[in-house]
Amino acid sequence: MNIIWFILITTSVIFSIVNNKLEDFTKSIFDATKQAVEVSLFLLGIIALWLGITKIIEDSGLIYHLSKFFKPIISKLFKKIPKDHPSIVSITLNLLANFFGLGNAATPLGIKAMTDLQTLNEDKETVSFEMMLFLVINTASIQLIPFTVVGLLSQYGSKSPNSIVLPTIIATVISAIVAVINLHIFKFLFEKNKK
Amino acid sequence: MKLINYISQLIIPVFILFTVLYGFIKKVRIYDSFISGAKQAIEIVLKIFPYILAIFVAIKSFQSSGAFDFVKNLFSGIVKIFDIPQEVIAIALIKPLSGSASLAVFTDIIKTTGVDSLATKISAVIMGSAETTFYVLAVYLGSIGIKKTKYLVPVCILSDIIGIIIAILVVKILLG
Numbered sequence: 001m002n003i004i005w006f007i008l009i010t011t012s013v014i015f016s017i018v019n020n021k022l023e024d025f026t027k028s029i030f031d032a033t034k035q036a037v038e039v040s041l042f043l044l045g046i047i048a049l050w051l052g053i054t055k056i057i058e059d060s061g062l063i064y065h066l067s068k069f070f071k072p073i074i075s076k077l078f079k080k081i082p083k084d085h086p087s088i089v090s091i092t093l094n095l096l097a098n099f100f101g102l103g104n105a106a107t108p109l110g111i112k113a114m115t116d117l118q119t120l121n122e123d124k125e126t127v128s129f130e131m132m133l134f135l136v137i138n139t140a141s142i143q144l145i146p147f148t149v150v151g152l153l154s155q156y157g158s159k160s161p162n163s164i165v166l167p168t169i170i171a172t173v174i175s176a177i178v179a180v181i182n183l184h185i186f187k188f189l190f191e192k193n194k195k
Numbered sequence: 196m197k198l199i200n201y202i203s204q205l206i207i208p209v210f211i212l213f214t215v216l217y218g219f220i221k222k223v224r225i226y227d228s229f230i231s232g233a234k235q236a237i238e239i240v241l242k243i244f245p246y247i248l249a250i251f252v253a254i255k256s257f258q259s260s261g262a263f264d265f266v267k268n269l270f271s272g273i274v275k276i277f278d279i280p281q282e283v284i285a286i287a288l289i290k291p292l293s294g295s296a297s298l299a300v301f302t303d304i305i306k307t308t309g310v311d312s313l314a315t316k317i318s319a320v321i322m323g324s325a326e327t328t329f330y331v332l333a334v335y336l337g338s339i340g341i342k343k344t345k346y347l348v349p350v351c352i353l354s355d356i357i358g359i360i361i362a363i364l365v366v367k368i369l370l371g
Contacts, residue, residue, distance in 0.1 A: 001332070001348060008253035016260035028259035029252050036248040040240050043334075048236035053214055055232025056225050060218035100206055110331075111239060111338045118339040126343040127336065132350070135335060139326040139351055140358065146323030152302065153319060156310040163370060164316055168323035171365045175324060175358030182354050186346040 043107065050108035054090070063089050077137075077180075078130050080120070087116035091134060098138065101147050110138060129187065136183045140176035144169070239338050246337030250329055254292045263288065279363055280314035282307070286321050287359045291328040291352075298322075316370050320362045328355055 016025035057063050063086060070092040071083055081087055090113035097106035113134060121128040146168050153161035218225040257263055270284045282304045290297040301318050308314040328351050336344065 001344060004329070004348065005249060005253055008257050011262045012253070012256035012260040014260075015262035015265065016256070019261040021260055024259040025256055028255040032251040032255035033248060035255075036244065036251045039251075040244045040247055043243070044236055044240040047239055048233035051235050051239075052229035052233035053211060056214050056218045056223065056228045058232075059228040060214075060221045060223045060225075062214065062217050062221075102207060105207060107334065108236075110335055111243075114335050114339050115239075123343075124339075125341060127341045127345055127347055131336075131341070132345070132347045135332065135347065136350060136354065138335075139328045139331050140324075140354065143323060146319070148298070149301070149319045149322045152305065153310060153315070156305050158310040160311075164319040164323070164366075167316075167362075167365045167369050168320045170369075171320050171358070171362040172324035174361050174365075175354065178357050178361070179350070179354035182357070183350050186350050190346050
């Protein structure tokens with residue numbers, strides 16, 4: 001992230017000088033700060049809501065039933081997570097929320113999943129393999145129906161707004177599998193390099 | 196389609212009802228539980244705020260400085276060779292960076308190329324199959340204070356690139 005941030009910021013400043021867009025540049029960074037505050041406030045609300053709900057799930061013991069139920073699916077991918085660990089439930093709930101296109105629920109549950117995975121992590125400042133796997137699957141965004149996109153298409157009078165649903169599912173599943181394979185290849189190369 | 200939409204709308208209310216009922220039957224003080232869970236949100240948001248700010252500033256300035264347009268033009272040559280609509284570049288580049296901006300670009304593609312054009316269809320599939328990678332990474336890693344990301348970022352960038360190529364191919368094969 002250090003390198004990416006460096007590249008984005010420096011090229012932006014250089015380009016805004018070359019293109020004589022200094023005013024736009026300055027305006028945009030202040031817009032960005034405002035937007036960051038708005039998004040954070042929005043997140044505060046929904047994160048609080050979902051952490052409240054998941055706390056009830058934990059306190060009532062519902063979490064043990066859920067984790068027993070989802071364990072077989074999750075443990076195929078996340079081999080190192082011990083059984084009965086709360087991360088099984090938070091990972092599943094996040095993936096389900098993504099799957100059904102419930103973006104507002106997905107982010108808080110994802111953060112919960114990361115917090116749960118952090119309890120298993122030995123080095124708290126370094127990302128664990130399980131976290132990487134979770135994030136890689138997440139950024140491949142497996143979704144059943146892309147409601148926003150289908151909605152926009154039909155709103156603009158498309159003859160068959162649903163025609164993109166199947167291609168989207170196929171594309172997203174393939175890219176998720178490719179992403180997981182990529183991660184394993186990088187892991188292999190990284191560990192080989194260390195030795 | 197309507198049924199699936201309805202089921203999706205039903206999930207959250209039913210899930211909340213089920214959780215609350217189960218807690219109530221198990222004699223949990225559900226209200227107190229909810230409050231103590233919700234309290235943690237303030238801490239999490241304080242933690243992720245600087246990460247969100249950093250990513251927004253970088254992306255917004257990249258767009259406004261004209262650097263984004265420059266990168267877009269770089270790719271137009273490659274796209275021509277493979278007979279892919281020019282408009283796809285914009286959506287492919289913006290989607291991993293920003294959700295709201297990619298939605299604006301997508302609407303623009305619908306308006307300029309028509310709602311049933313190949314460009315719109317490819318963009319639609321990219322919209323649905325790609326995620327705002329850098330935002331997700333910043334928020335999720337920021338929320339637990341991870342600083343060393345090992346090989347995660349290159350994996351995500353590579354997977355995004357392959358994902359977009361897959362999206363283009365799938366549309367070309369199935370709908371093209």
